[in-house]
Amino acid sequence: MFALDKFESVINAQVLQRGYSYFKNKAVEFLEENAQGTWTATVNGTEDYTVEVILSGKNITNQSCNCPYDGGPVCKHVVAVLYALREQAAKPSQKASKKQGKLAFEDILLNTDIEELRNFIRHQKQENRDFGEKFMLFFAEKDPGMDVEGKYESMVRQIVRHNSSRGFMDYRQTFSFSKEIRPVQHAAETALSKKNFLDAFLIGKVMCAEVMQLIQACDDSAANIGDVLSSGIQIFDSIAEAPTVGRELLSQLLDHLEKTLTDKVWFEYGDFGYALLQVAEKTAIKTEPERYLNLLDAMAKIHVGAYSDYKQEDFIIRKIRFYEIIGRPEEANKLIDANLDIVAVRRKEAQKAIATKDLARAKQLIEEGIRVAEGKNHLGTVNSWEEMLLDLARAAKDVTSERYFTKKFAFNQGGIDTKHYQAWKATFSTDEWPLVIEQHIQSVIAEEKTKPRKGIWDSPEHSLFLRLAPVFIQEAQWGRLLKVIPQNPAETHLAKVHPYLSKQYPAEMLAFYLKTLEILGENASSRRDYQHLADLMNMVKKDIEGSQPAIDGYAANLIQKYPRRPAMLEEMRKVVGR
Numbered sequence: 001m002f003a004l005d006k007f008e009s010v011i012n013a014q015v016l017q018r019g020y021s022y023f024k025n026k027a028v029e030f031l032e033e034n035a036q037g038t039w040t041a042t043v044n045g046t047e048d049y050t051v052e053v054i055l056s057g058k059n060i061t062n063q064s065c066n067c068p069y070d071g072g073p074v075c076k077h078v079v080a081v082l083y084a085l086r087e088q089a090a091k092p093s094q095k096a097s098k099k100q101g102k103l104a105f106e107d108i109l110l111n112t113d114i115e116e117l118r119n120f121i122r123h124q125k126q127e128n129r130d131f132g133e134k135f136m137l138f139f140a141e142k143d144p145g146m147d148v149e150g151k152y153e154s155m156v157r158q159i160v161r162h163n164s165s166r167g168f169m170d171y172r173q174t175f176s177f178s179k180e181i182r183p184v185q186h187a188a189e190t191a192l193s194k195k196n197f198l199d200a201f202l203i204g205k206v207m208c209a210e211v212m213q214l215i216q217a218c219d220d221s222a223a224n225i226g227d228v229l230s231s232g233i234q235i236f237d238s239i240a241e242a243p244t245v246g247r248e249l250l251s252q253l254l255d256h257l258e259k260t261l262t263d264k265v266w267f268e269y270g271d272f273g274y275a276l277l278q279v280a281e282k283t284a285i286k287t288e289p290e291r292y293l294n295l296l297d298a299m300a301k302i303h304v305g306a307y308s309d310y311k312q313e314d315f316i317i318r319k320i321r322f323y324e325i326i327g328r329p330e331e332a333n334k335l336i337d338a339n340l341d342i343v344a345v346r347r348k349e350a351q352k353a354i355a356t357k358d359l360a361r362a363k364q365l366i367e368e369g370i371r372v373a374e375g376k377n378h379l380g381t382v383n384s385w386e387e388m389l390l391d392l393a394r395a396a397k398d399v400t401s402e403r404y405f406t407k408k409f410a411f412n413q414g415g416i417d418t419k420h421y422q423a424w425k426a427t428f429s430t431d432e433w434p435l436v437i438e439q440h441i442q443s444v445i446a447e448e449k450t451k452p453r454k455g456i457w458d459s460p461e462h463s464l465f466l467r468l469a470p471v472f473i474q475e476a477q478w479g480r481l482l483k484v485i486p487q488n489p490a491e492t493h494l495a496k497v498h499p500y501l502s503k504q505y506p507a508e509m510l511a512f513y514l515k516t517l518e519i520l521g522e523n524a525s526s527r528r529d530y531q532h533l534a535d536l537m538n539m540v541k542k543d544i545e546g547s548q549p550a551i552d553g554y555a556a557n558l559i560q561k562y563p564r565r566p567a568m569l570e571e572m573r574k575v576v577g578r
Helices: 006-008 012-025 074-087 107-109 114-127 130-139 150-163 171-180 182-193 198-213 224-241 247-260 272-286 289-302 309-326 329-338 342-357 359-375 379-395 397-409 418-426 433-450 460-474 478-483 491-500 506-523 528-541 548-561 567-575
Strands: 028-035 038-042 048-057 061-064
Touching: 006 074, 012 074, 012 433, 028 074, 028 107, 028 379, 038 074, 048 074, 061 074, 061 460, 114 130, 150 171, 150 182, 150 198, 171 182, 171 272, 182 198, 182 224, 182 247, 198 224, 198 247, 247 272, 247 289, 272 309, 289 460, 309 329, 309 342, 342 359, 342 379, 359 379, 379 397, 397 418, 433 460, 460 478, 460 491, 478 491, 478 506, 491 506, 506 528, 506 548, 528 548, 528 567, 548 567
Parallel strands: none
Antiparallel strands: 028 038, 038 048, 048 061
């Protein structure tokens, strides 16, 4: 919510400027209050867009536009309307409509009697078949004999045709489609609220079937079509979870899901197939559990071939969980034992063993998992198993193993993992730790001095900094941190130590920065480079005491050296303040 008279303060400046330009150029062609506080406008842009703004007093409580803009909550068309509304509010003597001398829509509606409205509707039906279809669908519940499924199927297909070009729906058209389909979604929500589950089911069937066809022939990069499809699946989910749904309808729902899921396309355009499987599980629990188990077996037979391993594993995991839910542990355990090569199955069993203090079995499961993962060269999986070995070591109070894994994880990625480093440190007493960390430091130094180098860039000086600087930071050994900085440091080296050494060793850090700035100054060749150089120089002046004369002197030197680089001159003059 924001105020109409202060909306400029909360809207992106560029959007605000473009919207104001639209307003000044009279792009707001129509502005009308349809109901108390609800304003509708037409804004002429690339095409005509419809904007709706809801006011509560002088506060904007909601706003929308059917343009495809997705760069923020407010587009330029809405901004143009906000300016028009504020101008309208400043003219209280005018009628609500922007069209001079005419009543607003709501005024005319309230002054029209029922027979006039009926005649108007009859006329519109004769003139416009679409209007008649929409009218019948909107008031479908008043006709108990209406073919709900057929009517909504016709409506959805009509909306698809209206928003497609030669059988394809582009990015922009998906926005208007998602808006026009809302009455269908609303009809399903209304049916659910009235516990009319059959109509809701029929509408859900139509939405899922038609929108799945659509998603295969559209640019859904804005996810509008996917959201509509998900809302269709949500209708099924609501039916499955409702406590008062009859068994017969649940059986119909399960029939439909079984048929739908035989089409592999539901697993090829997102997670829609898995969402339907979840609905099938909830439905089968209330009706016929065996049908869900059979469905999973059927899915496993359908999804074979390349890249199907994940799906096959998912079906097995779902089957194990379902056996456990319906109270058939023996069958679940049999399936678990046959599928311990699936990481998720083995991990769950290992976690269960740790929780029940069966540490020997947990260790066996984890170590076998590591061997399988190493055989497949799945290093990420190996790492996750080793994390479990760390949990196991802690549970077993195996300090030696805990130290091994916390140290390994602390230095696993070349830098340092603070959490595991501190966990490693915590396994030693305050008297023990200084010797332990010093031994680690000396082993790193010895290793870097003796190992073969991979190229001129792979210097012992650089490697020692990368490996030891994080340790010295953790241990607050600032003198040693200073000494490990390379003689010709890169900007990244200095950035890593700057927060710790700029105050402790100002003269030494300034000397390092002057070397780095000289290299950056020689290589700078664009406005962005010059701005970055100036920002770095200003940061040094701000953070390092006594650095201003040297930095200003270097800026002056660049001004003198490169008189034909106006962008550099401009940035360097900002540094020296002239």
